[in-house]
Amino acid sequence: xxxxxxxLIAGEAHGEILELDEPLSFWGGFESETGxxxxxxxxxxxxxxxxxxxxxxxxxxxxxASSVLAEAIRDGTAPAALILQESDEIIVLGAIVADxxxxxxxxxxxxxxxxxxxxxxxxxxxxxxxxxxxxR
Amino acid sequence: MPLTLDAxxxxxxxxxxxxxxxxxxxxxxxxxxxxxxxxxxxxTGAHIDSxxxxxxxxxxxxxxxxxxxxxxxxxxxxNVSSLDLLHPELYRxxxxxRDQARAxxxxxxxxxxxxxWTCAPYQMDARPRLGEHVAWxxxxxxxxxxxVLGARTHRYGDFLDIAAAxxxxxxxxxxxxxxxxxxxxxxxxxxxxxxxxxLDVAYPVIGHHIGKLVGSAVPVIVGAPAGLSxxxxxxxxxxxxxxxxxxxxxxxxSTPEAPDLETACGGRVPTDRHMITAAxxxxxxxxxxxxxxxxxxxxxxxxxHYSVPEFARLIELLGDRRIHPDVHAYVNTGRSVAHELDLRxxxxxxxxxxVQLVTxxxxxxxxxxxxxxxxxxxxxxxxxxxxPGNLGLDxxxxxxxxxxxxxxxxxxxxxxGVWADA
Numbered sequence: 001x002x003x004x005x006x007x008l009i010a011g012e013a014h015g016e017i018l019e020l021d022e023p024l025s026f027w028g029g030f031e032s033e034t035g036x037x038x039x040x041x042x043x044x045x046x047x048x049x050x051x052x053x054x055x056x057x058x059x060x061x062x063x064x065a066s067s068v069l070a071e072a073i074r075d076g077t078a079p080a081a082l083i084l085q086e087s088d089e090i091i092v093l094g095a096i097v098a099d100x101x102x103x104x105x106x107x108x109x110x111x112x113x114x115x116x117x118x119x120x121x122x123x124x125x126x127x128x129x130x131x132x133x134x135x136r
Numbered sequence: 137m138p139l140t141l142d143a144x145x146x147x148x149x150x151x152x153x154x155x156x157x158x159x160x161x162x163x164x165x166x167x168x169x170x171x172x173x174x175x176x177x178x179x180t181g182a183h184i185d186s187x188x189x190x191x192x193x194x195x196x197x198x199x200x201x202x203x204x205x206x207x208x209x210x211x212x213x214x215n216v217s218s219l220d221l222l223h224p225e226l227y228r229x230x231x232x233x234r235d236q237a238r239a240x241x242x243x244x245x246x247x248x249x250x251x252x253w254t255c256a257p258y259q260m261d262a263r264p265r266l267g268e269h270v271a272w273x274x275x276x277x278x279x280x281x282x283x284v285l286g287a288r289t290h291r292y293g294d295f296l297d298i299a300a301a302x303x304x305x306x307x308x309x310x311x312x313x314x315x316x317x318x319x320x321x322x323x324x325x326x327x328x329x330x331x332x333x334x335l336d337v338a339y340p341v342i343g344h345h346i347g348k349l350v351g352s353a354v355p356v357i358v359g360a361p362a363g364l365s366x367x368x369x370x371x372x373x374x375x376x377x378x379x380x381x382x383x384x385x386x387x388x389x390s391t392p393e394a395p396d397l398e399t400a401c402g403g404r405v406p407t408d409r410h411m412i413t414a415a416x417x418x419x420x421x422x423x424x425x426x427x428x429x430x431x432x433x434x435x436x437x438x439x440x441h442y443s444v445p446e447f448a449r450l451i452e453l454l455g456d457r458r459i460h461p462d463v464h465a466y467v468n469t470g471r472s473v474a475h476e477l478d479l480r481x482x483x484x485x486x487x488x489x490x491v492q493l494v495t496x497x498x499x500x501x502x503x504x505x506x507x508x509x510x511x512x513x514x515x516x517x518x519x520x521x522x523x524p525g526n527l528g529l530d531x532x533x534x535x536x537x538x539x540x541x542x543x544x545x546x547x548x549x550x551x552x553g554v555w556a557d558a
Contacts, residue, residue, distance in 0.1 A: 058352055070197070071193040096295070
């Protein structure tokens with residue numbers, strides 16, 4: 001079973017797997033009202049992230065991504081969980097504050113490259129509180 | 137090693153200074169844990185990005201803190217907001233958003249932050265010195281603080297900024313530590329023609345190119361003319377922080393932690409080396425242009441906020457000419473620079489020429505621009521990167537010389553000759 005190297009935000013989630021072909025800036029690249037990618041230069045522009053386990057290797061861009069992600073978590077338009085290869089404090093902060101203010105947890109897991117590839121090959125997955133990722 | 141808190145940290149966490157300080161400390165501690173910090177450190181200042189309105193969540197967080205009596209414990213500046221308080225007539229958004237944005241600004245002022253409303257706090261008189269730890273958010277400010285001032289901030293997002301300002305503490309991790317500041321990737325620009333490197337327009341394009349390649353690694357640029365201006369370094373940083381996650385870079389001979397390549401790399405051998413060519417820069421420049429429409433509708437300069445030397449160049453290029461009547465011309469800047477423009481008589485001169493100053497905010501983050509018919513042109517890689525998605529505009533990137541010439545003529549003109557191989 002694939003397992004996270006570390007849970008940046010620990011929690012349970014399940015959903016379809018969506019691997020992003022390029023890193024996404026939640027600010028400027030994502031619309032919290034609809035939960036879709038709006039970065040015209042992103043190869044997956046128009047794709048919805050709502051309720052999905054979204055994978056991207058690293059974060060990107062603006063500090064405001066924290067606010068946009070927190071707003072999406074509040075609105076219910078956020079991904080179910082995020083899987084990254086490198087820690088990204090800007091993304092993590094959005095999830096921390098949504099948890100502190102609304103008590104809503106969006107897990108963020110850090111995985112190594114091999115695990116990342118394994119998870120990306122799944123259609124859907126279940127994330128448990130201890131950071132284990134199971135096919136679903 | 138898990139995170140160890142000192143007695144003051146623990147006291148804040150336990151609520152001895154009230155619920156707001158406890159919430160702020162929880163945010164700092166949870167961020168520190170995600171960064172695998174072993175302790176927290178004192179900061180001497182903060183720059184807050186969270187004052188820009190993105191929805192109810194940011195307002196709920198700020199009002200929770202402010203209502204519970206939070207006060208910043210270090211000098212704290214505020215980034216751009218969603219509103220231009222000096223030119224409120226420009227606002228074209230809805231009343232609800234305006235009221236929410238104003239409430240957010242009020243909450244941060246109530247916590248003792250200075251109402252500076254600029255993304256370029258480094259263009260004000262008081263700025264952190266070499267080696268000082270600060271907690272700055274706003275990606276262009278972060279990279280400028282680290283690279284150009286040699287101050288130390290990690291790449292923080294919203295919420296940590298105000299949490300650090302209230303507690304006076306930040307994680308002892310990431311770019312606060314020596315090891316993370318050393319370069320691992322070399323970009324050699326010595327093959328770029330000297331006449332291109334002599335122009336301001338080269339630098340946002342170099343930044344855009346590097347940002348796409350580095351991820352979150354720290355690059356060092358070699359082969360650039362010594363003593364690059366702060367405006368050129370600002371352009372590299374803001375572009376690379378938009379196309380990538382650039383939070384620290386070195387330029388040998390220009391930035392304070394890079395007297396030579398070996399020092400910039402901390403004595404280690406770089407893992408990667410890239411030669412940058414004029415062709416690379418043409419490709420990067422082309423990525424910043426989405427429009428093929430020669431009719432010009434607008435120019436927007438000043439992302440990040442224009443400095444006094446940048447205004448001096450704009451005034452010089454304009455001469456006694458006026459902006460074409462079909463073109464809207466905007467320049468974003470901070471209040472401290474706008475005040476300097478007033479003292480020099482430049483504000484009136486720009487207004488006479490048909491240039492609209494925008495303060496406290498920026499044209500790409502809030503609806504202040506008029507209906508634009510035609511291409512929008514900019515000298516900012518960051519604006520060119522975000523405006524198509526944010527504003528739905530077709531954008532052309534060019535030098536400030538190109539922008540002014542185009543704005544006067546009413547059509548997109550660009551000097552292609554400067555981009556040639558030799």
